[in-house]
Amino acid sequence: MKTVKLLISIILTAAMASCGSKQQTTDDIITVDVNANYPEKELILQDFMDVEYIPLETTDEFITQGVVKAIGKKHIIVINWNNDGDIFIYDRSGKGIRKINRKGQSGEEYSMITDIILDEDNNELFILNNITKKILVYDLLGKFKRTFKFADNSNYTNTFNYDQDNLITHKGYLPELETEQSRHIIISKNDGSITQEIEMPYETIQSTTIDFKDGRHVKPNNYLTLPFNDDWVIYRTSSDTIYSHSRNHNTITPLLVRTPSIHSMNLQVFLFPTAITDRYYFMNIIKKEFNPEIAGGFPRTDLMYDKKGKKLFKYSLYNNDYTNKKEVHFFSKPENNEIAICQFFNASDLVEAYENGELKGKLKEIAAELDEESNSVIMLVKHKK
Numbered sequence: 001m002k003t004v005k006l007l008i009s010i011i012l013t014a015a016m017a018s019c020g021s022k023q024q025t026t027d028d029i030i031t032v033d034v035n036a037n038y039p040e041k042e043l044i045l046q047d048f049m050d051v052e053y054i055p056l057e058t059t060d061e062f063i064t065q066g067v068v069k070a071i072g073k074k075h076i077i078v079i080n081w082n083n084d085g086d087i088f089i090y091d092r093s094g095k096g097i098r099k100i101n102r103k104g105q106s107g108e109e110y111s112m113i114t115d116i117i118l119d120e121d122n123n124e125l126f127i128l129n130n131i132t133k134k135i136l137v138y139d140l141l142g143k144f145k146r147t148f149k150f151a152d153n154s155n156y157t158n159t160f161n162y163d164q165d166n167l168i169t170h171k172g173y174l175p176e177l178e179t180e181q182s183r184h185i186i187i188s189k190n191d192g193s194i195t196q197e198i199e200m201p202y203e204t205i206q207s208t209t210i211d212f213k214d215g216r217h218v219k220p221n222n223y224l225t226l227p228f229n230d231d232w233v234i235y236r237t238s239s240d241t242i243y244s245h246s247r248n249h250n251t252i253t254p255l256l257v258r259t260p261s262i263h264s265m266n267l268q269v270f271l272f273p274t275a276i277t278d279r280y281y282f283m284n285i286i287k288k289e290f291n292p293e294i295a296g297g298f299p300r301t302d303l304m305y306d307k308k309g310k311k312l313f314k315y316s317l318y319n320n321d322y323t324n325k326k327e328v329h330f331f332s333k334p335e336n337n338e339i340a341i342c343q344f345f346n347a348s349d350l351v352e353a354y355e356n357g358e359l360k361g362k363l364k365e366i367a368a369e370l371d372e373e374s375n376s377v378i379m380l381v382k383h384k385k
Helices: 347-355 361-368
Strands: 004-006 030-033 040-044 049-055 067-071 075-079 086-091 096-101 115-119 124-129 134-139 144-149 155-161 166-172 183-188 194-198 225-228 231-234 241-246 251-259 269-276 280-287 300-306 311-319 339-345 377-383
Touching: 030 300, 040 300, 049 361, 067 115, 067 339, 075 115, 115 155, 124 155, 155 225, 166 225, 225 269, 251 269, 269 339, 339 347, 347 361, 361 377
Parallel strands: 004 194, 030 251, 040 311
Antiparallel strands: 049 377, 067 075, 075 086, 086 096, 115 124, 124 134, 134 144, 155 166, 166 183, 183 194, 225 231, 231 241, 241 251, 269 280, 280 300, 300 311, 339 377
């Protein structure tokens, strides 16, 4: 299909709203001052999200380190950290269905797994490999179906199932990731050809990557694409605006605007969305300042915008299935328009928490059946219906 470049709809008073069909006005666009000092607020996760716990079955065949790569309505796809090529397919209750491994050097095998996209409608797994710049497609039995190359020498990140025929992904370039060629693209599931490029305006290139004199490069772990309902929240680090991309209306509209401009800062501060719900917009502020002494390596501030109260807060988020204050962070990759985030608990940690009387509810029931050698327990944080 011939490439179509997406035209930007930025007539604010006439554009469609980001997550619905109402008309958008300038009042709908949220402005975030990344230098401001906001009041603090505590939230309970279960007050606005549904939480589901899934213990992954442990057998002689199903022993896994619990890295969840994809979740559908029927399946959970899990791999190991050590790149051994094993792909574990579980059902949504956590029962093991099968393990497949197509690691190798032939044209029908993957040398490593960068990401996995699950397409249940077409009964397919898309295995992304940023080293070879290829996507290999298998059915859920592990049978090879086809392969195709990336559009160019970029890396594909934040890749999701877009519709029946396409994937959406962000193409970036190492080491900076953000270049003039970087952008969100929609690619064919059949042959990898670009069916659409999503252009966002920017002034100059601004990257989160820090380059060291010895040749090392570091960057914060952040996501440039978030699914929500039938829309997508998309962003590039060179832009002062975070957009909503409407698949139905084929437009992008401003959702969040940061101030001051990223182009005016000496010590750059980036704003990233992390989760979008019907009421709250969660985001974090990250300074381009590497500090190996802190978690993640970069100074980070969690922010939340309350659409009901129309206010911004620094927030702390807690899991109500713990008797003590167990904090939850929106750091993991968003999954799909049903599941905002997926996190996992090591069985040994849950066993210890159970023995210390720190659990309650369904999580307590699950932990009572575990031992320290059990597979991980998956926590799905889902949008309320």
